[in-house]
Amino acid sequence: MRKLLHAILLGLLGAGIVHVIVLLLVPEFSERDAWSRLAMASDLYRMTKLDAEAGGAPVVKSVDPLFYAAACRFDLSEGMVRVKAPGNVPFWSVSVYDRSGHNIYSFNDHSATGRVLDTIVLTPAQMIEIRKGVPEELQGAIFVEAPIDEGMFVIRSFVPDDSWKPVVSRFLEQGSCELQDY
Amino acid sequence: MLKNAFLTLLALAIAIGGGGGSVWYALKTQDGIGAIRIGQWTAFPDIGTQAADPYSKARVAREGVLALGQAEGLSFVAERDSGGEFLKRQCAYEIEGGFPTARFWTLYAADQSLGVVETGKPRPAALQSYQVLRQPDNSVVISVGSRPAPGNWLLCDGVGRMYFVLTFYDTPIASSTGLSDVTLPQIVKVGCNA
Numbered sequence: 001m002r003k004l005l006h007a008i009l010l011g012l013l014g015a016g017i018v019h020v021i022v023l024l025l026v027p028e029f030s031e032r033d034a035w036s037r038l039a040m041a042s043d044l045y046r047m048t049k050l051d052a053e054a055g056g057a058p059v060v061k062s063v064d065p066l067f068y069a070a071a072c073r074f075d076l077s078e079g080m081v082r083v084k085a086p087g088n089v090p091f092w093s094v095s096v097y098d099r100s101g102h103n104i105y106s107f108n109d110h111s112a113t114g115r116v117l118d119t120i121v122l123t124p125a126q127m128i129e130i131r132k133g134v135p136e137e138l139q140g141a142i143f144v145e146a147p148i149d150e151g152m153f154v155i156r157s158f159v160p161d162d163s164w165k166p167v168v169s170r171f172l173e174q175g176s177c178e179l180q181d182y
Numbered sequence: 183m184l185k186n187a188f189l190t191l192l193a194l195a196i197a198i199g200g201g202g203g204s205v206w207y208a209l210k211t212q213d214g215i216g217a218i219r220i221g222q223w224t225a226f227p228d229i230g231t232q233a234a235d236p237y238s239k240a241r242v243a244r245e246g247v248l249a250l251g252q253a254e255g256l257s258f259v260a261e262r263d264s265g266g267e268f269l270k271r272q273c274a275y276e277i278e279g280g281f282p283t284a285r286f287w288t289l290y291a292a293d294q295s296l297g298v299v300e301t302g303k304p305r306p307a308a309l310q311s312y313q314v315l316r317q318p319d320n321s322v323v324i325s326v327g328s329r330p331a332p333g334n335w336l337l338c339d340g341v342g343r344m345y346f347v348l349t350f351y352d353t354p355i356a357s358s359t360g361l362s363d364v365t366l367p368q369i370v371k372v373g374c375n376a
Contacts, residue, residue: 003189004189006189007189007192007193010193011193011194011200012196012197014193014197014198014200015197015199015204017197017201018198018201019202019204021201022202023205023208023237024236026239026243027240027242027243030246032243033242033243033244036246064288064290064308064347064349065288065290065297065307065308066288066306066308091285091286093250093251093253093254093351095251095254097248100239100242100243101230101247102231102242103248103250103251106251106252106254107251108351154248156250156254158286158310160310160313161313
């Protein structure tokens with residue numbers, strides 16, 4: 001009897017250890033995270049719509065049904081990336097995520113000059129380089145310093161009703177996500 | 183000898199089964215660790231940030247969510263009504279009360295995976311703050327059900343478990359200090375189609 005109790009106690013202690021280990025390993029080994037899903041859907045530097053409207057299941061889950069969203073993956077070790085989207089929509093917000101889906105930086109249209117989406121994501125080292133002389137064409141852009149290599153950029157835009165659907169779709173389709181030469 | 187082997191096996195089974203099962207259970211429940219509860223509503227303000235606890239991080243990785251940033255908004259999920267019972271798609275509810283400060287908010291009826299419920303009708307099971315009618319004191323009353331209702335009507339249909347997802351966009355409550363004195367609307371059950 002004492003031995004049985006001993007085994008159960010040992011088992012419970014082991015369960016605690018296994019719990020912690022499994023919990024910490026889930027992010028490492030997950031093949032269902034947002035990066036993997038996006039990688040299956042499209043290439044680096046390619047804007048991909050995240051909502052289900054494009055046909056089939058949504059790439060990334062739990063996008064608000066009254067929102068359209070698009071994302072692109074980038075790699076800052078290849079150079080800084082510039083994201084632009086023209087047009088006037090009721091509300092947009094953007095987020096920069098790292099490889100494992102952590103939100104690094106986010107802002108919305110109230111933070112942008114003239115509510116125009118024009119952003120450059122770059123590493124602190126690239127920031128030092130560009131501070132020496134900001135080119136004319138980058139003057140109005142928002143610079144996002146992110147200490148990462150691989151990452152994801154997500155644009156979300158509000159669709160108040162059906163009449164806005166074409167406008168918001170166009171806003172996201174015309175969005176570009178490309179390597180910026182400097 | 184056989185008894186020792188049995189005891190070792192028992193210990194291992196408890197360790198692996200209990201450890202794995204408890205992680206699975208912790209990630210499955212809506213209000214896990216790091217959750218903030220206001221009435222029936224649950225939010226994870228830290229989810230998707232570096233400061234998140236390991237449970238939130240595992241949930242993010244397992245479900246492939248890209249959580250809203252703090253400058254974007256904050257989502258609340260309700261899985262029970264004010265009587266403490268699970269929300270059901272075949273029931274009618276009334277959501278009423280004041281909403282905290284935000285540029286706008288959206289409310290939708292969701293299924294288990296927190297996607298919007300499929301009703302098979304052209305009207306989406308979603309509402310947003312620019313289209314709702316307000317009471318004189320600026321509060322909002324929303325009728326939820328499969329039958330059209332006067333005032334604000336949120337369509338939901340079908341059978342099974344349901345969740346309400348209420349998201350505030352561009353809101354000061356997303357910064358952690360604002361969350362302490364926020365009140366959210368009540369979810370009252372009106373009746374069910376048995």
